[in-house]
Amino acid sequence: MNDVYLFELSSQRTAYLSARQTLIAGNVANANTPAYKALDLKPFSAVLQQASIDMATTNPAHLTPTAQELDPPIARENGDEYATVSGNSVDVEGEMVKLGEVNRDFGMATGVKKIFRQMFMQALK
């Protein structure tokens, strides 16, 4: 059960989204901190490639990147178009939009996990 790709992927997804939530929190909290540069994660697909996840993997032993491998987040900075005089580059409205994205994506990942697990438990009866 633990090496099924779908569940592995779902766990990676929630780990990624949690890391993104932390970066968003940092950006919003530091919206008024001088010279603070807003951070975000690279897209999920890029992170997956980096961890060499292959859907047709033949080695189920190393399917999930461990927490350590996803931390520290592979962050990138916002462009300087948002920078204020102090060098702060946080765009709070943008962060709020990203917050909503994280919410939906997290809901989908946990929803998928829940439903497929239910289906599995049903089939066992």
Next chain:
Amino acid sequence: MEVTALSSIGAAASTRAQAVQPSAPAANTGPSFTEMLSQIISGGVNTLQAGESAAIQGMTGAASPFKVVEAVMQAQQTLQEGLSIRDKVVSAYQEISRMTI
């Protein structure tokens, strides 16, 4: 797992079909019972696979939430149907085996 459940229907159905030899059918009007069940099973497996890949694509951002929900709900339904058929086949078989001839 879910595939095992569905394939067990096929196993049960084919063993029964072998045990009771049908007398030569007059004309080949449609699929045999075995074939019908096999089609249900393979269709079911396809729906499950579609649900799974939609879920995977949804999480990597390649599919819209709507498509994911649709495909996954379809898969859930199909599994439910498959399990229902399995249960009925099993209980029917048990009934038959209890019959005294």
Next chain:
Amino acid sequence: MADQDALGASLRIAGSGLESQSVRLRVISENIANAQSTASVPGGDPYTRQTITFENALDRATGASLVKVKDIGRDAAPYSVEQDPGNPAADENGFVKLPNVDILVELADLREANRSYEANLQVAKQSSDLMNQTVALLKDV
């Protein structure tokens, strides 16, 4: 599990944001309340506008990027001066120094601070919600 660590960290970060913005709101409120506060002695200095600066505090253990108040200072901008000989704070020439507070600036800052506070609150609520979603997976298993 790393999820809970990350979400817990995000909650602490949002908390630090709420705290910092609260202090900022207090500072702005004091500026507004004292916008007209002149000196108690003739020729003395009036209320001086307070300023607040934040700084990023990196929590090394969790890698959490907290914010905290770096310093609450005094605005060095000059006081405005009015001619008001009857005022108890007037000097020998009848001039009264008024606080270097511009109400309009303070009100705009107040709106900003409120907005930042609300944003941090939203982040905190969502972090909490996501953690609950994870735990909810254990229900009706």
